[in-house]
Amino acid sequence: MKKKERPGGLAGLAILNLFRKPATQTAQFGLGGIQKGYRGRLLYDPATCINCVMCMRDCPTGAITIENRGTKEQKDMHAYLDVGRCVFCCQCVDTCPKKCLSCSSDVLLAAFSQDDLKIEL
Amino acid sequence: MSERNDHKVVLPIGPQHPSLKEPGSFKITLDGEKVERAVVEIGYNHRGIEKACESRNYTQDLYIIERVCGICSHAHTSCFCQAFEDMAGLEVPRRAYYIRGIVGELERLHSHLLWLGVASHEIGFDTLFMYTWRDRELVLDLLAQIGGNRVNYGVNTFGGVRRDLEADLMQDILHVCDQLEEKIKYYADLATTETTLIARLKGIGVLTPEDVRHFSAVGPVARAAGILDDIRVVEPYGVYKEIPVNAVTDDHCDVYGRTLVRVKEMLESIRLIRVMIREIPEGPISVRAPRKLPAGETLRRVEAPRGENIHYIRSNGSDMPDRVRVRAPSEANWHGMSYMLEGFQLADVPIIIAAIDPCYSCTDRAVSLSSGRDEQIASWDQLRLFGIEQYKKNGIDPGSIAIRPF
Numbered sequence: 001m002k003k004k005e006r007p008g009g010l011a012g013l014a015i016l017n018l019f020r021k022p023a024t025q026t027a028q029f030g031l032g033g034i035q036k037g038y039r040g041r042l043l044y045d046p047a048t049c050i051n052c053v054m055c056m057r058d059c060p061t062g063a064i065t066i067e068n069r070g071t072k073e074q075k076d077m078h079a080y081l082d083v084g085r086c087v088f089c090c091q092c093v094d095t096c097p098k099k100c101l102s103c104s105s106d107v108l109l110a111a112f113s114q115d116d117l118k119i120e121l
Numbered sequence: 122m123s124e125r126n127d128h129k130v131v132l133p134i135g136p137q138h139p140s141l142k143e144p145g146s147f148k149i150t151l152d153g154e155k156v157e158r159a160v161v162e163i164g165y166n167h168r169g170i171e172k173a174c175e176s177r178n179y180t181q182d183l184y185i186i187e188r189v190c191g192i193c194s195h196a197h198t199s200c201f202c203q204a205f206e207d208m209a210g211l212e213v214p215r216r217a218y219y220i221r222g223i224v225g226e227l228e229r230l231h232s233h234l235l236w237l238g239v240a241s242h243e244i245g246f247d248t249l250f251m252y253t254w255r256d257r258e259l260v261l262d263l264l265a266q267i268g269g270n271r272v273n274y275g276v277n278t279f280g281g282v283r284r285d286l287e288a289d290l291m292q293d294i295l296h297v298c299d300q301l302e303e304k305i306k307y308y309a310d311l312a313t314t315e316t317t318l319i320a321r322l323k324g325i326g327v328l329t330p331e332d333v334r335h336f337s338a339v340g341p342v343a344r345a346a347g348i349l350d351d352i353r354v355v356e357p358y359g360v361y362k363e364i365p366v367n368a369v370t371d372d373h374c375d376v377y378g379r380t381l382v383r384v385k386e387m388l389e390s391i392r393l394i395r396v397m398i399r400e401i402p403e404g405p406i407s408v409r410a411p412r413k414l415p416a417g418e419t420l421r422r423v424e425a426p427r428g429e430n431i432h433y434i435r436s437n438g439s440d441m442p443d444r445v446r447v448r449a450p451s452e453a454n455w456h457g458m459s460y461m462l463e464g465f466q467l468a469d470v471p472i473i474i475a476a477i478d479p480c481y482s483c484t485d486r487a488v489s490l491s492s493g494r495d496e497q498i499a500s501w502d503q504l505r506l507f508g509i510e511q512y513k514k515n516g517i518d519p520g521s522i523a524i525r526p527f
């Protein structure tokens with residue numbers, strides 16, 4: 001015979017849950033499992049970039065774009081990364097002859113729309 | 122499920138099914154509970170990896186090759202890098218070989234722990250599944266520390282490795298080895314004494330040495346039938362030229378034998394890691410690699426956790442390969458699958474499939490749609506002549522391509 005459910009039978013549990021510690025690890029208290037040297041979001045130093053686009057040539061996914069918005073003499077360098085395509089291999093970091101790219105261990109890169117995944121470094 | 126006129130039942134399993142994590146289809150003809158015929162259909166995970174490699178440069182290809190398999194990513198890049206280094210004539214520093222070896226053995230540890238978990242889950246021994254996957258985390262954390270990622274470590278590069286192993290990291294590795302050794306010894310003990318486990322695994326999925334040769338099975342499947350098929354032993358490469366491996370074989374020829382081989386191999390991997398860390402020489406970790414390869418072709422073999430991994434590269438002298446072929450070990454082990462399933466109970470099917478440690482996406486390369494007519498099997502010489510004709514048609518002199526003997 002089917003056991004009858006008491007209305008509000010779970011209320012006690014619900015109230016108890018309000019005071020419990022979260023069962024999952026939340027990022028807002030720090031990421032526990034991310035080690036030093038983890039490959040995450042790239043960092044870019046426009047001052048040293050010589051616009052050789054070697055990084056773009058070696059990127060396996062075509063995620064990185066380097067753009068000079070200024071002139072040849074007056075450089076205005078910008079780097080864009082499509083986080084949705086980047087596989088965080090850091091080959092661009094290895095390829096860059098001027099070492100103006102580096103990787104950080106920032107892995108919190110989720111966004112709500114496709115467009116928000118394209119970020120400027 | 123459909124019932125035939127002779128009261129035999131054809132049971133389709135997959136392509137999406139709860140027991141294995143990747144899509145693959147099995148059509149099992151049952152006589153009662155007994156598997157009378159099994160038809161394996163794979164090919165749901167074809168990703169066009171080889172073609173993608175042919176339209177990118179070698180550096181980009183390295184990261185595509187790394188993603189052939191989500192478990193043995195290091196074995197694939199090791200093989201690809203060795204093929205590249207072979208063709209470019211690069212002298213890889215010894216320290217790089219040792220680091221590749223250490224990461225390779227850690228990868229074998231995590232792959233075998235994963236397999237042990239999956240296999241125990243398939244036979245309903247979920248406690249062991251939880252234990253082994255917990256232990257695997259230790260290895261994955263180490264790999265993330267070494268390479269910067271849990272799965273695609275990105276350690277290999279042409280001419281060496283990308284990151285050095287610091288002294289304190291090596292201490293961490295040794296510490297984890299000590300922890301794991303104790304646990305794996307317990308699992309080895311369990312595998313040899315636990316009667317329910319032995320009764321469940323013994324005598325199913327049999328592949329005798331003759332069958333292994335017939336179906337060209339590789340890795341632990343071959344070694345469980347007593348055939349010493351370990352590339353680290355039969356054709357040593359890299360660090361294994363200096364540090365010999367005690368290959369593990371077994372003569373049970375069944376799923377139980379494959380379990381024993383893998384558990385014992387983990388202990389051997391721990392021993393190898395310890396020796397490598399003790400003997401690792403100082404020095405540079407990489408040499409500069411060229412962007413282009415001279416015209417020619419090469420084929421290299423590496424022992425991945427699942428068996429022999431083969432990579433073939435053909436170059437036409439540019440910075441992109443002309444042809445890349447990846448033969449992952451699972452591809453060799455699938456051939457005997459129908460034979461292994463036939464004659465056993467339906468309840469044995471999941472564990473027999475899991476016992477080859479199947480990897481579907483590694484296997485799927487190309488689908489051949491054939492009508493059965495106008496088919497012929499070409500010999501290697503015929504294929505060569507055909508290739509030369511094709512080159513001549515395209516205005517290329519094939520005489521300039523040096524063929525390496527293998």
Ligand code: SF4
Nearest residue numbers: 059086087089090092
């Ligand atoms: S990390 Fe890799 S995928 Fe991402 S931009 Fe750099 S080269 Fe491209």
Ligand code: SF4
Nearest residue numbers: 049050052053055096
């Ligand atoms: S490789 Fe380095 S220097 Fe060259 S364009 Fe890219 S970021 Fe700039």
